[in-house]
Amino acid sequence: MTQNVYRPHDHSTCIDNAMEQAKAVCEQNGARLTKVRQRVLELVWSSHKPVGAYDLLPLLANEGFNSAPPTVYRALDFLLELGLIHRLASLNAYVGCSHPGHGRASCFFLCQSCGKAQELESQLYDDLSTRVESTLGVKIDHQITELSGICPSCLDQSS
Amino acid sequence: MTQNVYRPHDHSTCIDNAMEQAKAVCEQNGARLTKVRQRVLELVWSSHKPVGAYDLLPLLANEGFNSAPPTVYRALDFLLELGLIHRLASLNAYVGCSHPGHGRASCFFLCQSCGKAQELESQLYDDLSTRVESTLGVKIDHQITELSGICPSCLDQSS
DNA sequence: CGTAGAATCGCAACATTATAACCGAAGGTC
DNA sequence: GACCTTCGGTTATAATGTTGCGATTCTACG
Numbered sequence A, B: 001m002t003q004n005v006y007r008p009h010d011h012s013t014c015i016d017n018a019m020e021q022a023k024a025v026c027e028q029n030g031a032r033l034t035k036v037r038q039r040v041l042e043l044v045w046s047s048h049k050p051v052g053a054y055d056l057l058p059l060l061a062n063e064g065f066n067s068a069p070p071t072v073y074r075a076l077d078f079l080l081e082l083g084l085i086h087r088l089a090s091l092n093a094y095v096g097c098s099h100p101g102h103g104r105a106s107c108f109f110l111c112q113s114c115g116k117a118q119e120l121e122s123q124l125y126d127d128l129s130t131r132v133e134s135t136l137g138v139k140i141d142h143q144i145t146e147l148s149g150i151c152p153s154c155l156d157q158s159s
Numbered sequence C: 001c002g003t004a005g006a007a008t009c010g011c012a013a014c015a016t017t018a019t020a021a022c023c024g025a026a027g028g029t030c
Numbered sequence D: 001g002a003c004c005t006t007c008g009g010t011t012a013t014a015a016t017g018t019t020g021c022g023a024t025t026c027t028a029c030g
Helices: A011-028 A035-044 A053-062 A069-081 A123-136 A152-158 B011-029 B035-044 B053-062 B069-081 B123-136 B152-158
Strands: A085-088 A093-096 A105-111 A117-119 A139-150 B085-088 B093-096 B105-111 B117-119 B139-150
Touching (some): A011 A035, A035 A093, A069 A085, A085 A105, A123 A139, A123 B123, A123 B139, B035 B093, B053 B069, B069 B093, B085 B105, B123 B139, B139 B152
Parallel strands (some): B105 B139
Antiparallel strands (some): A085 A093, A139 B139, B085 B093
16 A cells, blocks of 8 residues: 555655665666756655745755756656656646556645645556546546545644 | 547537537526637637637737736636636646536546547546545545547547 | 626736757766 | 767746736626
8 A cells, every 4th residue: 555645654764765766767777867866856755745846946056956947857857757756737746756667647636735745546547547448449648637635634633 | 428529520519509508607607708708718619629828819819809818817717617618737728618517527538649638527537536535534626637648530540 | 877896807017837959068888 | 088978057938827906897786
């Protein structure tokens, strides 16, 4: 089962796991995890709240990196291609992928109150799309699902 | 069953139906379908290809309407609130809703080749979300699903 | 009527997100 | 070390979306 980001947890292990996986994925694909790319990935993973590309600019600048948009977008594109992060279209923001290597489907729940994004098992959505594929006679190569609402933790606090 | 936009059809009836429904929905909600709003809706419906907000500006200008961004966005927001159009987050574009009044779920298939957007019955996706809701203990109030790939018609032509 | 209040629209400026084009720097390969 | 490819720095610009304010139009109610 995927981890629940709305429960307290030792977030440093999230980051550690992500970085370890990233190194493995890069090696498998003969891709170079350069300093900027690595740092961008760490920054994206610094919380479970999706981060905007322009939020990263000042953070990188603080650390002596170049801080122009193309730098960030190039790093994000690289990470997207390897499936290490996801782009949330409804937020124009980016978040770490908790299990790189899954299929064409990405599925998230986004809490409107705390802002944290929970990646969901995409299997069910993927199955559904397979059904759509045969019903409509289309060929699906990418799919996104974004649910937004209030997470359990925020629901508790408001009651 | 929802109409298949990838098959040849008399598109003027799509538009007529949409405009008629729009009038009904506005009346039900005590909302005013002003000239700009009506024209924006017609333009969005002028094809099944999602249209960008900035694409509408020159079209409106040609017809003597004000052509500044706020005009278009206000009309689009109005139509979105009434559920007469959908915004496709992965395209930053807008498309007519073929059956206003459905629930929180919107679901589209987007052809990467011809650009046409097919709205899908959202019931299955909505059911799935209800399951997510009880499993995770969250409260979902909005959801989008966007599948992209190649439509039957374009598949035929490429083979 | 006619006037008060609300909704709508025109307009100018600005904010946010993303891309293009060009070139030099860094790393890998032989 | 020479060459090639990938990567990153830099400037500029494109695409998308918002804010704020005042003028106008519509509507409800007396």
